[in-house]
Each structure stands twice: as structure tokens, then as C-alpha cells.
Amino acid sequence: MSLNVLIVDDSSIVRSVVAKTLRMADLPLGDVHQAANGREGLDVLESEWVDVVFADINMPVMTGVEMIEQIRANDKLAKLPVVVVSTEGSQTRIEHLKSLGITAYLRKPFQPEQFREIINTILELHHAA
Amino acid sequence: MPPESTIELESVFCEVLETLAFMFGDAVDKDEIPTSVEDVLEATITFTGAKQGKLSLVASRGIAMELAANALGVDVDDDEADEGAQDALGELMNVTLGQLLTAIEGNTEVFDLNPPNVTAQPDSATWEQYLDDPQSVAFVVDDHPVIIRFETEE
DSSP states (O other), X not given: OOXXXXXXXXXXXXXXXXXXHHHHTTOOEEEEEEXXXXXXXXXXXXXXXXXXXXXXXXXXXXXXXXXXXHHHHSTTXXXXXXXXXXXXXXXXXXXXXXXXXXXXEEESSOOHHHHHHHHHHHHHHHXXX | OOHXXXXXXXXXXXXXXXXXXXXOEEXXXXXXXXXXXXXXXXXEXXXXXXXXXXXXXXXXXXXXXXXXXXXXXXXXXXHHHHHTHHHHHHHHHHHHHHHHHHHHHOSSSOEEEOOOEEEEEOSSHHHHHHHHOTTOEEEEETTEEEEEEEEEEO
């Protein structure tokens, strides 16, 4: 069963790198959606079925935190796995993200091997769902 | 810039370059880089929070295209590298600043990073301004000269 993915980051380079890393990890990818900020990310989630979100935090228009808070407040999306990929280094912010139930936190710059561990977690969640 | 911040900047910038784009940089004395460089990109990113400030960089378009090419896994002559050059430089600044603030301030302080701003500077005036600034630090990255400046206010 394939995974539909949403990648949310204001950098098109980062979106391309994340998509490429996912493809190279032999993840059974379905549709790969991209959004440049939290608002666009929510728009995609309203119209497309997504199995996992990879999200940056510092973005214009709507931040990743604001987007995740709205995801968790939406009954239809509340359990959607979200992986944060960010430059954020503050433990206060990271703890807040964890309290929002994120699946994993990956700090930039990330190594492809770190992605593999997270992908295994996502696949376990997907199979359990 | 306090000496300890300079040391952290040198270390963080080189580590980020290597991890993000498989490129290798070294901090150098300013007399080892050109005194004028035209057609450069200037990238700035500001931050607020526990402190506020700005990280700024000036570099040739060539290094930005190499950054994009390496990050995307394409040839530097590929259209994708040219199209992604400014974005790649902005992301380099974003990641460097995030890591730098943690290195200097620790992981308890909260900072908000604004989106990076990258502009093309056709003549050498901007390069020369950075070179003349005593707060700036010079690097050579895969044979390309780069100048960076980190400023903070309490």
C-alpha cells in the first residue's frame, strides 16, 4: 500500500531534497504533494488524502507550529502523522511540538540515515492503521 | 562580533556546508580572497527573541549554483541548479543561523528566524563593504570566496 506524502517548507530546494530522500529510501510512495507554508499545507489536506506530513517550522504566512495545531484541532486530521524537519534548536519549542503529538523531529541539516529511522517508524504506523 | 562567536561561526558554517551540500570550507585571512568581486549574491537572515540580530553573507552566484546542484544531485550546468541557486543560498543561511544560535546561546533560549532574503548585487561595492567590515569573516569554499557577518543586539 503506497503512502501519500505532503512536504511543507518555504524552500523549494528543501522540498525537492526531502522528496528525493524519501524516494531513495524505497518508501512505497504514492502522491507527493508540496506546500510553501502552513496555510498552503492545510489547503492540500482539505482536498487530498495524505498519510504523513513532513513540515518545517519557520515559514511565512503560517508557521509549522500553527499548521500542526490546526491539524490536531481538526477531528478528521487529528491523528495524522507529522514529522517536523526544522532548524529549530530550542528545547522549549521542541517540547511544545512533542506535546502536539508529532511523530518525530529531525533537525536540519539532516543525514539520509536519520531519515531511514523515521521512515521505519512511519511504515510501522501505517501498517498498524 | 565577540571572538567566541567568530570561532562558533567558523565551525558551524563549515559543518553545515559539508552536511547540507558536501562542500568544504575554511576560514581564511582576508588578504587571501579577492578585493573585488562582481555579480555576487547577498543573503541576509534576521532573528528575534532572546536576542535579535542578523546573519549576512556575500558570495558569487557560482557557489550558490554549486550548492543547489549538490543539494539536488544534479550537474551545476543543469537548469535546476541555476533556478535553485538563490533558494539554496537562503536555506544555507537558515540552517547556519539555527545551528549558530544554539552553539552560542544554548538550547533553552527561544529565537524566531525570519525568512532569508537573497538579492543579486551586480557590481563590487557590496563585496567591498563586507571585506572592509572588521566584524566580517572570510572563507574559501571549494575555491570560492565567501564573506560572512554576524551581528547581534541585546
